[in-house]
Amino acid sequence: MSLGPGTPLPLVPVDRSGVRHGSRSYLTCAFRCGNACDHPEPNRSGNPHIADEIARAVGRRSVLRGAAVGGGALVLGVGGSGSLAAAATSPSRNGRGHGHGRGDSLANADFEPVAPNTRDDVVVPRGYESDVVMRWGDPVVAGAPRFDPYRQSVAAAEKQFGFNCDYVGVLPLPGRSAVLVVNHEYTSPTAMFPAGVYEDAERIAIEMANHGMSxxxxxxxxGSWRAERGRRAWRNRRIHDRTEFRLDGPAAGDPRLRTSADRTGRRVLGTFNNCAGGTTPWGTVLSGEENFNQYFGSSGDLDARYADEYARYGISGGTARGWQDVDERFDLTxxxxxxxxxxWVVEVDPYDPSSTPVKHTMLGRxxxxxxxxxxxxxxxxVAYMGDDERGDYLYRFVSQERFAGGRGxxxxxxxxQLLSKGTLYVARLTGDGTDDDEYDGTGRWIPLCxxxxxxxxxxxxxxVLIFTRLAADKVTPTRMDRPEDVEPNPVNGRVYAALTNNSQRGSTFPPDEANPIxxxxxxxxxxxxxxxxxxxxxGYVLELAPRRGDHTDDRFTWELFLVCGDPEAPETHFGGVDKDRVSPISCPDNVAFDSTGNLWxxxxxxxxxxxxxxFRxxxxxxxxxxxxxxxxxxxxAEACGPLITDRDRNLWVAVQHPGEVDGSSFDSPASTWPHTDDxxxxxxVVNHRR
Structure with a gap:
């Protein structure tokens, strides 16, 4: 499905054979990111690419001698003697580490891995079960009507669980209660609306309200979890397109953040395309605004002052969303x-429903x-962040002030206020250039401001903060293959980055001896x-180790922990373990950790x-x-927001866009999961032992 400027998003099924990027459908590519991979890579800086550094690093291993350049013949040996590889044989900091065993703990449980399948269900190992906790349209705040896909409205959507859940956070409350925080990344009109029921303007407004957070x-x-109702649910809230946010940090109030509706440049309505996030040590939730560029159209010419800035962020004014026809603030003209x-990164206090969410300019845009x-x-x-675009960068922020203990x-x-003052950095990764028989390298955090x-x-x-991509381009950081979730492991202190894929390596980016994959x-x-x-x-999973274990140090080492794919494929690598013992894995997106330090x-x-x-x-x-x-x-569907809670007994997952298969629609669905409706x-969902 190729949607041109001004082409409305379809409600009827679009029959396109095949898939686009792995299992992603044409529909998912259009609705989630506006077909980002069909457009030129916004980063035209010519800065070095992670694939170059990976190639230099792996090329030093003797096992790779004679591997074919450009043929995908990246064959990694088992083990390694470097600092990160050596750590594989030492116990984790708490002395527990990974081990197989019985009981409720997912960290140490023996289970039979789930085999690759195409079932229309959440499939877990024998002895476990999966419970649905919240569905699109379920009531969130008082007065929410019973969900009816034929009677949707903006007023109803602002009180109901939004569409396409992504990040999942679960924060403790007294007793056996908790507060769930979920992103609603994007909307899929073909799956949301029956044909012939809604006018375009009404449909678009409902879609806008289905974004945000719950x-x-x-x-x-x-032994499982369910939503509270009534007076005990007083913390519940829906954050949507009309929720007011406060801009803070050094860029707040800048003239380039001012609009006709906000002369101060400090108040913003809504948050959109919220993908992953994280829970802070002080009990708030961070959420990342990702493919926001697709929501802006134009009724005429674009402002020539921002031609370079718009281009670097993929903002063209040629959206198929049509939001500018419903709300003029999305009209670039x-x-x-x-x-x-x-x-921006937004911060929400889930314990105080009257608080104003914040957009932190200090973390860059x-x-x-x-x-x-x-x-x-x-x-x-210390905050770690990824810019999810082909050829963009890894970032780090270090606060000026220190964390205050106590609960007052x-x-x-x-x-x-910790994320309002500090220093923002971007990463440069380098193969170490020595003949040390290691597939690793070194890195440096380069300060931006x-x-x-x-x-x-x-x-x-x-x-720097408003146009962070352009600032980073100037200091020659390393371009990455879609850096997504970047999280520090609380047990071993290392940092893990999911690099999902780059299908254009070898076409747009030609092969050479430094780029064999x-x-x-x-x-x-x-x-x-x-x-x-x-x-x-x-895709890959990259492992970074701060020098001396200090997350504020500007130096680190890195290692290619996983080269994902089928274990039968020669290019794959799984931390050095025997390939006969692993499950196939493709396109890592989000990561999480259990209490023993296992990566999920x-x-x-x-x-x-x-x-x-x-995957564990x-x-x-x-x-x-x-x-x-x-x-x-x-x-x-896509698996989003993995989270391990309750002493490793529960695995939370957001099941996003089930049935988003080319040719499907609300009236002719490819899936009916969770099988409560047609x-x-x-x-x-929350997954646990029976």
Missing amino acids: VVTLEEHR AEPHEPHRFG FKHEGANVTLSRDGRA RKARRHNQ SDRRSFVEGMSVAD TSSQVRANPAAPLTTASGNRN VSTDGNALGGNDGV VPVDGPDRGRVECFLTVPKG FPRPSV
Whole structure:
């Protein structure tokens, strides 16, 4: 489905054979990111690419001698003697590490890995079950009507659980209660609306209200969880397109953030395309605004002052969403500054429904996958972030102030200001260039600006923060293959980055001896033979180790922990473990950790013919790199927001866009999951032992 400027998004099924990127349909590509991969890569800086550094690093290993350049023949040996590889044989910091065993703990449980499949269900190992906690349209705040797809309205959507859930956060409450925080990334009109029922303007307005976030109070019930109702749910709220946000940090109030509706440049309505996120040590939730560019259209010429800036962010005015026809602030001709008010990390206090959410300008503006915070040894907040675009960068923020302990209001107010002052950095990764028989390298965090000073020549602090991509281009960081979730492991102190894929490696980006990984082994379905496809189709997981374990240090080392794909494919690598012991995995997207430090990876766009899923991967010990599939999601769906809670007994997953298969529609669905209706409903599930 190729949607040109001004072409309305369809409600009738679009019959296109095949898939686009792995298991992603044409519909998903259009609705989620506006067909970003069909457009030129916004980063035209010519800065070095991660594939170059990976190639230099792996090329040093003797096992690779004689590997074919450009043929996808990246064959990694087992083990390694470098600092990160050596850590694989040492116990984790708490002395527990990964091990198989019985009981309720998912960290140590023995389970039979779920085999690749195309079932229209959430599939978990024998002895476990999956419970639906919240579905699209379920009531969130008081007065929400019963969901009826034929009687949707803006007023109803503002009180109901939004569409296409993504990030999942679960924060504790007294007793056996918790508060659930969920992103609603994007809308899929073909799946949401029956044909012939809604006028275009009404439909668009309902879609806008289905974006944002939901905060829902939960109670434990018979070993699982369910939504609270009535007076005990007073914390519940729906954050939507008309929710007011406060801009804070050094760029707040800048003239380029001012509009006709907001002369101060400090108040913004709504948050859109919220993808991943993280829970802070002080009990708030961060959420990343990702593919915001697709919501802005134009009624005429664009402001020539921002031609370079618009281009770098993929803003063309040629949207198929039609939002500018419903709300003039999304018309670039009328409001050229409005897009500058999106692409931030937002912070929400789930414990206070009357609080005003914040957009943090100090964390920079780009297509944020999310943000995850750890505390440094000296108590400063360190946030890791990825810019989810082909060829864009990894970022880090280090706060100026230190975390305040205690549970009082004064400490809470102080901690909620930690992301307002500090220093923003971008990453440069380098192969170490020595003949040390290691497939690793070194890296450096390059400062872009503090809250008071710019370190980029010719750019002010506000310039750097509002147009962070352009600032980063000037300091030669490393371009990455779609850096998505970037999270610090609370047990071993290392940082793990999901690099989902780059299907254009070898076409748009030609092969040479520094870029040998230009083809990948894929499958048309789980039973089909492996075939060769161009580009990096299955993705990587990168492991970074801060120097001396200090997250504020500007130096780090890195290692290619997983080269994803089918274990039968020669280019794959799984931390050094025997490939006979691993599950196939393709297109890592989000990561999480259990209390022993195991990595949990969710996928998006499986290029191996099966449904996406969630995988457990030990990062230390003799099983380091042993990928085991714990769960797969229904047909056409993506696995989002993995989270381990309740002493490792619960795995939370957001099942996004079930049934989003080419040719499907509300009236002719490809899925009916969660099988409570005759149409699919994106939902949050919790998985646990029976």
